[in-house]
Amino acid sequence: MFYWIYDLPNWLLFAIFTGTAVAIAWLGLWTLRPVMRALFAKEAEGDRNGLIELVLTGTGLFYGLLLGLIAAATYSTYSEADITVGAEATALGALYRDVSSYPEPARARLRADVEGYTRYIITEAWPQQRRGVVPERGVALTDQLQAHLTAFEPKTPGQEAIHAEALRQYNTFVEKRRLRLGAVTAGLPAPLWWVLALGAVINLALVCMLEVKAIAAHLLISALFAVFVAMMIFLIAVMDHPFRGEFSIAPDDFELMQTTLFHE
Numbered sequence: 001m002f003y004w005i006y007d008l009p010n011w012l013l014f015a016i017f018t019g020t021a022v023a024i025a026w027l028g029l030w031t032l033r034p035v036m037r038a039l040f041a042k043e044a045e046g047d048r049n050g051l052i053e054l055v056l057t058g059t060g061l062f063y064g065l066l067l068g069l070i071a072a073a074t075y076s077t078y079s080e081a082d083i084t085v086g087a088e089a090t091a092l093g094a095l096y097r098d099v100s101s102y103p104e105p106a107r108a109r110l111r112a113d114v115e116g117y118t119r120y121i122i123t124e125a126w127p128q129q130r131r132g133v134v135p136e137r138g139v140a141l142t143d144q145l146q147a148h149l150t151a152f153e154p155k156t157p158g159q160e161a162i163h164a165e166a167l168r169q170y171n172t173f174v175e176k177r178r179l180r181l182g183a184v185t186a187g188l189p190a191p192l193w194w195v196l197a198l199g200a201v202i203n204l205a206l207v208c209m210l211e212v213k214a215i216a217a218h219l220l221i222s223a224l225f226a227v228f229v230a231m232m233i234f235l236i237a238v239m240d241h242p243f244r245g246e247f248s249i250a251p252d253d254f255e256l257m258q259t260t261l262f263h264e
């Protein structure tokens with residue numbers, strides 16, 4: 001996968017995808033028109049388009065289904081990652097409120113742990129995720145939070161209830177954190193990208209092989225088809241890695257918690 005595309009703004013990436021597709025279509029058109037005329041010189045008029053349309057109907061149908069299914073699956077993965085981030089921040093915020101009911105000095109220590117982890121997520125972990133790097137320092141911060149949390153020994157039934165809820169929120173937080181880290185490197189496998197690219201080229205070539213007497217009309221038809229295919233592939237590419245590129249998941253939930261709950 002060409003990860004450098006995620007360093008580009010979306011408008012430029014869209015222009016590259018569509019421009020490249022149109023260039024390939026027009027190059028194929030100028031190359032294939034004389035070749036197809038020579039190959040079908042002895043065939044009756046209309047036989048060429050009939051045969052190509054038969055093939056294009058099949059390839060176009062299966063390729064369209066493939067594009068649609070992959071686009072839907074990619075968006076589903078993107079949405080799940082976004083929900084996971086929100087759930088992680090929610091569990092962390094609930095944990096912060098729970099430990100705020102602890103007696104001192106456990107309360108101050110645990111609140112500082114949660115605040116420090118949140119700052120780390122916003123300032124350090126998220127920039128690394130946008131580069132496709134799985135952040136590692138969060139393990140030590142999570143272990144520290146766990147050590148301080150499990151070290152607390154409740155002395156009243158009320159403290160026992162709050163401590164049990166805090167442990168439950170901590171476990172939820174750890175679970176969602178692990179899912180978020182797994183989504184950092186998630187993406188379509190390389191063979192699937194090759195199938196998408198070759199499928200696009202094959203369908204563009206078939207469109208270019210059609211017999212259209214007016215060259216301007218043929219250029220327009222092939223360009224429109226190329227732009228549509230490029231738009232679908234662009235959509236899949238920008239959502240393929242949920243934390244990379246301009247169209248990526250932001251740490252808004254953590255930032256909101258920092259300003260409203262921590263008042264930082």
